[in-house]
Amino acid sequence: MAVASSSLTGGSFNLSSTSCSTSSSPSLDCFRHQLSFFGSRRRIKPLVYWTRSHSLSPKCELSSNSVVKNGKKESRTSSLSALELLKTSAADRYTKESSSIMVIGLNIHTAPVEVREKVSIPEAQWPQAIRELCSLNHIEEAAVLSTCNRIEIYVLALAQNRGIKEVTEWMSKFSGVPVTELCQHRFLLYNQDATQHLFEVAAGLDSLVLGEGQILAQVKQVVKNGQGVPGFGRKISELFKRAITTGKRVRTETNISSGSVSVSSAAVELALLKLPEYSSSMARVLIVGAGKMGKLVIRHLAAKGCKKMVVINRTEDRVAAIREELMDADIVYKPFSELLACAAQADVIFTCTASKAPLFIKESVQALPSVDSEDGCRRLFIDISVPRNVEPSVAEVEGADVYNVDDLKEVVEVNKEDRLRKKMEAETIIAEEVKQFEALKDSLETVPTIKKLRAYAERIRSAEVDKCLSKMGDDIPQHKKKAIYDLSLGIVNKLLHGPMQHLKCDGAENRTLSEILENMHALNRIFGLDTEMSVLEEKVRAKIEQNQKQSS
CATH class of the missing domain: 1.10.3730 (ProC C-terminal domain-like fold)
Incomplete structure (x- = not known):
C-alpha cells in the first residue's frame, strides 16, 4: 500500500471521547522487561510492553458516565471532564510527571522496506504531520524524520504511555498499517536514550552505511521544515539543532566519512557486483529520477567509468545541471513518457524518485524485450526509493533481478572492522554532546x-x-x-x-x-x-x- 492512499488530514482524531482505561495495569513481568531493556539499551529491537492479556497501553474510559462510590455504581454527568476521571483513577502521579522527549520509529534495523514504505511521510507533509501530532491530547511538541531507511517521530509528551498510544494510533491512521503490526516493528526511546539515538543518526552511526553524509542533510531539513510550524517547539528544536552540531563535529574531528559510501554509491557498487566483469563497462544504464539520490548515482557511475547513461526526469533542468558538472559523461535526458521505451534498451535500471506508486509493475516488465546479451546477463533493477518504485513481483519475471535498499548490506559489510574503530571515536564526541544537551534541557x-x-x-x-x-x-x-x-x-x-x-x-x-x-x-x-x-x-x-x- 503506497502512502498516497492515506491522508494526513484524516490522521488527526478527537480524543475527548477516546476509550483508554487506567484500570489495566502492566504485569510484573512487563516491568521487568522494560527494566532489562533500559539496562542493556539495545534500542534497535522492537519493544513489547504488555502481555497478551493487556492492551498496548493503559486505557481510561474517558466517555464513561458512571463511577463506583462506596461500593455502589453511581451515574455521573457526561460533562465530567476527562481530567477529573483521570484523577479518580490515581492520576495524582500522572499530573506530577514531567514532560518526556520520546522517539517512536521504524528503521532499517527493525522493519523491512515493505513496512517502512507504508509509514513513510513525504517531506512536503512534515509540517502538517507536526500540527496533527500536536493536536493530540498528550503531545506538546513534535518533529518528523522520514528517509529511505527510517521513519522516526520525535515528540515532547506530557505522559509517556498515553503519548506512545496516541502517536502509534496516529501512525496507524495515517499509513493504514494496523497498530498491532506497527508494534511488532517499532522501537521506543525516552529522554537521554532518545537524544543519544538522534545524535548517532545525525553522525551517520545508525545508517546502513556508517558515516554517510546524506542523513545529516536530512536532519537539517527537519529544522528547516519546522521553522514557524506550531508544535516544532523549543525543546524539540534545540534537540535537532544540537544533533546537527554533533553530526558536524563527528565528521570534522574523526575520519568516519573518509572512504565511506552513501546509499547511492552502495547501489552502484551492488550493480557492479551483479554484472559480469567484462560487461560492466559496456552496460546500458538508465537512471529514473534526478533528485538528490539520482544525482549521486550519476556521479558514482561516472567515477566508475560509466560514460554514457540515460536519465529520466520530470524536467530537463536538473539533468542539464548535472551534464554541465560532468563534462566527460554523455548524459541523455528523456521525459517520463518514454520510461518503458528507455527501459527496453537498458541493462541496469536505477530508480530513485519520490513516486508514491510503483513505476515498474510485473505486467509492464514482462512486455519488455529480453536483454540482448550472449553471456546470459539479466536486467537489473536497483530500487533505492521508499516507497519502492519497482513492484516486488517484478522479480518473478524471467530475466529480471530486483534489489532494494535492504539488499545493500552485501556491499556495506566490506571493511567492517575499520568502520567499527571509527565508530568508537565518534561515540566519545556524542557522549559529550548528549551531556551538554541534557544540561540545557534541565535548565529549561x-x-x-x-x-x-x-x-x-x-x-x-x-x-x-x-x-x-x-x-x-x-x-x-x-x-x-x-x-x-x-x-x-x-x-x-x-x-x-x-x-x-x-x-x-x-x-x-x-x-x-x-x-x-x-x-x-x-x-x-x-x-x-x-x-x-x-x-x-x-x-x-x-x-x-x-x-x-x-x-x-
Whole structure:
C-alpha cells in the first residue's frame, strides 16, 4: 500500500471521547522487561510492553458516565471532564510527571522496506504531520524524520504511555498499517536514550552505511521544515539543532566519512557486483529520477567509468545541471513518457524518485524485450526509493533481478572492522554532546516556575488593585486608574526581579545548573507553587477543552 492512499488530514482524531482505561495495569513481568531493556539499551529491537492479556497501553474510559462510590455504581454527568476521571483513577502521579522527549520509529534495523514504505511521510507533509501530532491530547511538541531507511517521530509528551498510544494510533491512521503490526516493528526511546539515538543518526552511526553524509542533510531539513510550524517547539528544536552540531563535529574531528559510501554509491557498487566483469563497462544504464539520490548515482557511475547513461526526469533542468558538472559523461535526458521505451534498451535500471506508486509493475516488465546479451546477463533493477518504485513481483519475471535498499548490506559489510574503530571515536564526541544537551534541557525546567511565580504575583496585584479602586468609588478619572495600575505593576516587577534573575539560565550570571534548579525548588516551596494546578495538568485540561470545542 503506497502512502498516497492515506491522508494526513484524516490522521488527526478527537480524543475527548477516546476509550483508554487506567484500570489495566502492566504485569510484573512487563516491568521487568522494560527494566532489562533500559539496562542493556539495545534500542534497535522492537519493544513489547504488555502481555497478551493487556492492551498496548493503559486505557481510561474517558466517555464513561458512571463511577463506583462506596461500593455502589453511581451515574455521573457526561460533562465530567476527562481530567477529573483521570484523577479518580490515581492520576495524582500522572499530573506530577514531567514532560518526556520520546522517539517512536521504524528503521532499517527493525522493519523491512515493505513496512517502512507504508509509514513513510513525504517531506512536503512534515509540517502538517507536526500540527496533527500536536493536536493530540498528550503531545506538546513534535518533529518528523522520514528517509529511505527510517521513519522516526520525535515528540515532547506530557505522559509517556498515553503519548506512545496516541502517536502509534496516529501512525496507524495515517499509513493504514494496523497498530498491532506497527508494534511488532517499532522501537521506543525516552529522554537521554532518545537524544543519544538522534545524535548517532545525525553522525551517520545508525545508517546502513556508517558515516554517510546524506542523513545529516536530512536532519537539517527537519529544522528547516519546522521553522514557524506550531508544535516544532523549543525543546524539540534545540534537540535537532544540537544533533546537527554533533553530526558536524563527528565528521570534522574523526575520519568516519573518509572512504565511506552513501546509499547511492552502495547501489552502484551492488550493480557492479551483479554484472559480469567484462560487461560492466559496456552496460546500458538508465537512471529514473534526478533528485538528490539520482544525482549521486550519476556521479558514482561516472567515477566508475560509466560514460554514457540515460536519465529520466520530470524536467530537463536538473539533468542539464548535472551534464554541465560532468563534462566527460554523455548524459541523455528523456521525459517520463518514454520510461518503458528507455527501459527496453537498458541493462541496469536505477530508480530513485519520490513516486508514491510503483513505476515498474510485473505486467509492464514482462512486455519488455529480453536483454540482448550472449553471456546470459539479466536486467537489473536497483530500487533505492521508499516507497519502492519497482513492484516486488517484478522479480518473478524471467530475466529480471530486483534489489532494494535492504539488499545493500552485501556491499556495506566490506571493511567492517575499520568502520567499527571509527565508530568508537565518534561515540566519545556524542557522549559529550548528549551531556551538554541534557544540561540545557534541565535548565529549561525553570521556565514553568517563572511563569507560575509571575502568575501568582499577578493574581495578588490584580486583586489588590480592584479592591483599592472599589473603595475609591466609580468616579475616578482614567488617568488616576492608570497611575494606580502602573504603580502596582512597578512594585511587582521590582519584587520579582531578584527571584527571576536567579532562575535565568542564559549563562550571564555564571550560575551552575544545580544552583539554578535549587533556586527553582526553593521558590516553589516558598510561594507554594507546587500546590497549585501543575503545569502538565493545565496543558492537559487545555488540550481536552480544545478537542471538545472542535468536536462540538
